[in-house]
Amino acid sequence: MADNLPSEATGDWWRSAAIYEVYVRSFADGDGDGTGDLAGVRSRLPYLAELGVDALWFTPWYLSPLADGGYDVADYRVIDPAFGTLGEAEKLIAEARELGIRTIVDIVPNHVSDQHAWFRAALAAGPGSPERELFHFRPGRGENGELAPNDWPSQFAGSTWTRVEDGEWYLHLFAPEQPDLNWAHPVVRREHEDVLRFWFERGVAGVRIDSAALLTKADGLPDFVEGRDPHPYIDQDEIHDVYRSWRAVADEYGGAFVGEVWLPDSERFARYLRPDELHTAFNFNFLSCPWDATRLRQAVEETLAEHAPVGAPATWVLCNHDVTRTVTRYGREDTGFDFAAKTFGTPTDLELGTRRARAAALLSLALPGSVYLYQGEELGLPEVEIPLDRIQDPMHFRSGGRDPGRDGCRVPLPWTAEVPAAEPWLPQPEDWAAYAADIQEVDPSSMLSLYRTALDLRRHEAGFTGSALSWLPVASGVLAFARSEGLICVVNLAAEPAELPAHSLTLLTSGPLDVDGRLPQDTAAWLRA
Numbered sequence: 001m002a003d004n005l006p007s008e009a010t011g012d013w014w015r016s017a018a019i020y021e022v023y024v025r026s027f028a029d030g031d032g033d034g035t036g037d038l039a040g041v042r043s044r045l046p047y048l049a050e051l052g053v054d055a056l057w058f059t060p061w062y063l064s065p066l067a068d069g070g071y072d073v074a075d076y077r078v079i080d081p082a083f084g085t086l087g088e089a090e091k092l093i094a095e096a097r098e099l100g101i102r103t104i105v106d107i108v109p110n111h112v113s114d115q116h117a118w119f120r121a122a123l124a125a126g127p128g129s130p131e132r133e134l135f136h137f138r139p140g141r142g143e144n145g146e147l148a149p150n151d152w153p154s155q156f157a158g159s160t161w162t163r164v165e166d167g168e169w170y171l172h173l174f175a176p177e178q179p180d181l182n183w184a185h186p187v188v189r190r191e192h193e194d195v196l197r198f199w200f201e202r203g204v205a206g207v208r209i210d211s212a213a214l215l216t217k218a219d220g221l222p223d224f225v226e227g228r229d230p231h232p233y234i235d236q237d238e239i240h241d242v243y244r245s246w247r248a249v250a251d252e253y254g255g256a257f258v259g260e261v262w263l264p265d266s267e268r269f270a271r272y273l274r275p276d277e278l279h280t281a282f283n284f285n286f287l288s289c290p291w292d293a294t295r296l297r298q299a300v301e302e303t304l305a306e307h308a309p310v311g312a313p314a315t316w317v318l319c320n321h322d323v324t325r326t327v328t329r330y331g332r333e334d335t336g337f338d339f340a341a342k343t344f345g346t347p348t349d350l351e352l353g354t355r356r357a358r359a360a361a362l363l364s365l366a367l368p369g370s371v372y373l374y375q376g377e378e379l380g381l382p383e384v385e386i387p388l389d390r391i392q393d394p395m396h397f398r399s400g401g402r403d404p405g406r407d408g409c410r411v412p413l414p415w416t417a418e419v420p421a422a423e424p425w426l427p428q429p430e431d432w433a434a435y436a437a438d439i440q441e442v443d444p445s446s447m448l449s450l451y452r453t454a455l456d457l458r459r460h461e462a463g464f465t466g467s468a469l470s471w472l473p474v475a476s477g478v479l480a481f482a483r484s485e486g487l488i489c490v491v492n493l494a495a496e497p498a499e500l501p502a503h504s505l506t507l508l509t510s511g512p513l514d515v516d517g518r519l520p521q522d523t524a525a526w527l528r529a
């Protein structure tokens with residue numbers, strides 16, 4: 001088994017792993033009810049091993065009323081019956097590990113479901129009770145307490161406060177079905193450390209931390225004052241104390257963390273990655289970056305510069321279950337990603353987007369650090385415009401219907417070209433047969449073949465080791481860098497074809513070279529120096 005785990009020797013697998021995000025509900029449907037499940041994942045482990053990923057990150061698979069796709073957890077120690085059982089999860093973790101694939105679970109510490117036992121008890125116990133202290137319950141403002149306790153806007157639009165029958169209000173940074181926990185309370189802290197242990201003891205190698213910068217709130221929950229830094233519910237200093245104790249738990253098991261930390265300030269971002277805190281955090285600056293050589297180079301340089309002082313590896317992410325799929329985004333006029341810019345019917349050129357996504361795949365897989373792939377990215381799936389009557393994402397409803405929400409990137413994967421026996425929980429477009437895994441598997445020019453070859457090279461070529469990177473002199477609009485052990489990656493974003501830098505061997509290209517052996521626009525190449 002050790003042969004399948006190249007970084008086993010150092011224990012630092014998370015420094016360079018290729019990690020595949022599994023959105024369980026939409027990955028593979030084992031029991032034919034239109035919803036993905038653990039049986040489905042287990043049946044597709046050979047596919048994932050063949051793809052060549054080192055770890056799987058499972059979005060929340062716990063008991064949940066699914067008010068926010070499982071990010072509303074009713075019980076952290078129970079698998080949602082729609083997905084399977086705890087016994088199956090244990091089998092899945094062990095079977096994956098047999099294939100050299102580690103498991104990362106998703107912990108959502110900022111909030112629980114309104115169906116969680118704690119919140120139900122808090123509602124029943126009434127104002128002033130110790131049960132309510134686990135959450136942020138407050139009387140309202142205004143003469144009769146009819147106004148929300150403060151002015152914080154929700155991450156999902158609207159207010160962050162909901163009033164309950166006895167007149168008190170409770171805080172929820174996301175949907176009302178996701179009440180925020182009070183992280184100043186020792187019981188909340190203790191419970192989460194127990195939950196971490198529970199999953200580490202079941203063999204997981206890592207934990208993704210949802211909304212990792214939001215847990216602790218400013219004392220007294222003051223109004224938000226524009227321009228005040230930091231925001232009263234984002235990135236409060238006390239949060240680092242939480243992660244220092246979590247790190248101690250992870251160290252007992254050799255586990256690793258990846259934090260969902262959206263922070264524009266790179267110095268504050270890096271604080272989460274100090275040696276006694278989180279091992280890694282998602283690189284959202286890279287994910288949001290437009291398809292532009294100067295901007296991309298700057299994003300890479302800034303990323304490496306912000307990680308270096310704390311000794312943490314960078315992560316490279318092009319998409320996930322919250323954002324527009326890569327081929328669609330890169331085929332738009334505005335190729336960057338911004339939540340606020342999500343609108344219905346934005347035109348996209350999928351052929352162009354796909355060409356760029358292929359080049360971007362080689363770019364992100366060549367950079368030093370760990371890399372994340374979101375299920376379906378390896379199939380080149382586009383974002384789907386979901387019919388209005390099928391949308392499920394609360395982000396859509398809370399925006400008053402303006403925002404299409406995130407369902408468009410969560411459509412169940414097309415495994416075969418045949419129409420699935422059961423209607424998937426989100427509709428698959430008719431032309432998705434062309435993206436089916438069984439078709440791409442036998443097509444050497446498919447996106448799936450590109451990812452398989454690239455991941456195999458990334459794992460076996462010596463050039464991909466080491467953490468240093470140096471830029472090579474090239475024409476404007478072209479990105480070229482060399483890794484310390486001799487791998488060269490070139491990406492041409494300019495209209496003019498680019499000459500390849502001196503090399504001994506062409507390992508892989510994202511598309512054909514031109515007749516003169518030059519790299520056409522929106523194409524990338526991996527070369528051995």
Ligand code: GLC
Binds near residue numbers: 071072108322
């Ligand atoms: C994170 C998740 C997202 C979820 C939110 C609330 O951003 O990635 O899907 O809606 O947290 O838990």
